Amino acid sequence: MSVLRDQSMNRSHSFANVLRAASVLLLLLAMRAPSLAAQGLDPSALLQKQATDTWPTYNGDYSGKRYSPLDQINAGNVNQLTLAWIYRTRGQAIKASSLEVNGILYFTVPDNVYAIDARFGLPIWHFERKVTGDHIGHRGVAMLKDKLYFETSDAHLLCLNAKDGKLLWDVQLADAKLGYFATMAPLVIGNHIIAGVSGDSTDIRGILTSVDPDTGAVQWHWYTEPDPGQPGSETWPDTDALLHGGGMTWMTGTYDPELNLLYWGTGNPNPVLVGDRRLGDNLYTCSIVALNPDTGKLQWAFQPSPHDLHDWDAVQTPILFDADYKGKKRKLLAQASRNGFYFLLDRTTGEHLATSEFIDQTWANGVDKKGRPIAKPEATPTADGALVEPGSDGATNWMAPSFDPQTGLFYVMARRIISVFYRTVEGQVEGWGGRDRNLYMDSTLRALDYKTGKVVWNHELGEGEDTAGILTTAGHLLFVADHLNNLLALDPATGSTLWHLNVGDHVVAGPTTYQLAGRQYLLVPVGDTMYAFSLPEKTEAKK
């Protein structure tokens, strides 16, 4: 462990290039001490070809793989994993992915941002701003230089000083009175802070907004529903339906710096369970869209659920990876979508490559020539109830999937949810117009062949709706949690269990990892408490 990487390496572009050229091994051997100088996030750190020993964005890097090259904790020693520290917020359950930048963790629950020391779990600052609006959960912050970006339950975007948590500015993203709120971690691309919004209890229009990192001034808006008369508007019956068509931008997207394309999954159309007023495909709801991050212009789109009637948004992380497809190396994008189908696309052109069921489903019969599942009419919610799998909570949902380049497998938290969908409102429906009632739920972790989406292995996780995210690492490990409060380390090639711990509550966020002062940490939020695991100190003392 002779290579000392501190943040000065991040600060220099030439050094960044050297790092890119360096082998993964070099990165893995790197020992990063918390810096005593400036503690901000250099933009070049976001452009690393792959994740490093930090966790500077919601997904760890732009690709959304949630694969870490760290391997100090590995399949050979994971059974020695022990607690490094515990930090209690005494607040709402943590659903966020914490950033780790220069030895500081930044994470959130609704109305709250926490900064704590990443080595010792010591508090640094806590920001709180109580607002009205939906407090369903919060996914985290974004960082650029010495600023943090935090979205609020009343659909504002706040900029905080990363040093002390002081509010620098506050801009409104959307009108909370109309039903908008926000839960997501923004995405930083160059000089753009890209922020989505939430809310499908009322019939509102999905918006993605790019703002200036220093001032909060709007750079562009992209609306899920195109303007009247624009391409895609023909998939709506009229302007009123179009402008109230839903399609929230709930979750953080991914980005390919080489193509300069931003990928975003969009939410379900509104009214949610009743489609009478919105006959047509309802573009670009329930879609994966590719946008130019400098202009917000649409490059291409693919729609996993045309004319959705079941709340199956397509906001699940569109994961980016470069890999072989039919003998050719392709720039690929894969999503395991809430409707129970896996989709593989060429991310340069949006060309559809594969569609496959990753879990039991009863709503679709076959795939159309664009690669989209074809809904069965009998799955439409009715007054007397329609038995459908999956239920509205989805075959998967916001919990992070992962792609492991070592195994070439795509991992998804998959659920069997059997529900009866009732349309409860007659006449002109606004909002939901009905709801499903869950009858049976169980959960399973599934490893998919990225080329076909076929299930390679399956690891049952118990009855109930598991909402844990997934992390894979170069240590040949996959971290996840079952629905019976066990944190699990699995062999990503086979799914067999290597280590577990009863952590006493459901894990409702994704595990993440980072390395500091020569020690790799596994960070797992459990309920309102942050747990950091590492190998025992004596392992480190051998050096």
Add this chain to the structure above:
Amino acid sequence: MKETSTSKLLVALLVGISLLTAIVATAAARRPQDQQKPATAAAPAAAQNGPAPLKKQRRPAPPENEEAARGQTQYTASCAFCHGADGTGARGPDLLRSPVVAHDVKGNMIGDVVHNGRPDKGMPALPLTDAQIADIAAYLHWRIAEGLSSSEVPNGYPAEKLLTGNAQAGKAFFEGEGGCTKCHSATGDLANVSGKYSAIDLEAQMLYPEGNFKTAKITTKSGEVVEGKLNHLDEFTVSVTDANGWFHAFARNEVKVEVTDKLAAHRALLDKLTQTQMHDLYAYVHTLETEGQHQ
């Protein structure tokens, strides 16, 4: 996208907090006086940009809140011609999706529009009093709250809506293909089952009953056997409560576990049941009640 029903309720409460307070705050106890009144304004010219009149629109059931109930009457007389019988728009725009209505408190924003009209969009000024406008506002806010709460199936969901199946066919399925009589009897355990649950709960109970119906037989390496209600079963641990009420837990690798799930047949049926079979079966199960005991 939704995580819990409570949070959905929260959004209804929080997003519409001003709306809801407007509804619940006032409500003076007097009978609506103006039910027989004719429209107070002549039908205005059609708006140019509104959506076409929609077929399924109809006047919703009256609100329980008196102010909103008065407002509905007033609305029907003065506004429905253009904005639709239910407020969702006709020649004029949908008022339930209107930002003006969303920001309105007790008519303070709606009032301006009503008093001054929107001549550019074909809406005339209407000679309504502030009290009448406040009632209309209460009605519109009530309608919006109704939309916000439409993401729940109410427990009082009417049986008539669920009774679309053929009870005779349901009985045949119950006794034949469904295999229900392997465990159940219409005159035994299921006698009066329909009277025990609300209509909507009965359907869920019929398809997959709530509760823990699993038992386990655990055999240790030395041959000891513990049997009881299964509390917990994961990859690593199993626990049961025995017939005497005592708790026992074991590591899975120490014991042999045999689980009996009384709901296994229900689970298997969920994968096979067609919509028609479900509705027929429900129509039959709904008949299983002792006279006079149905809720």
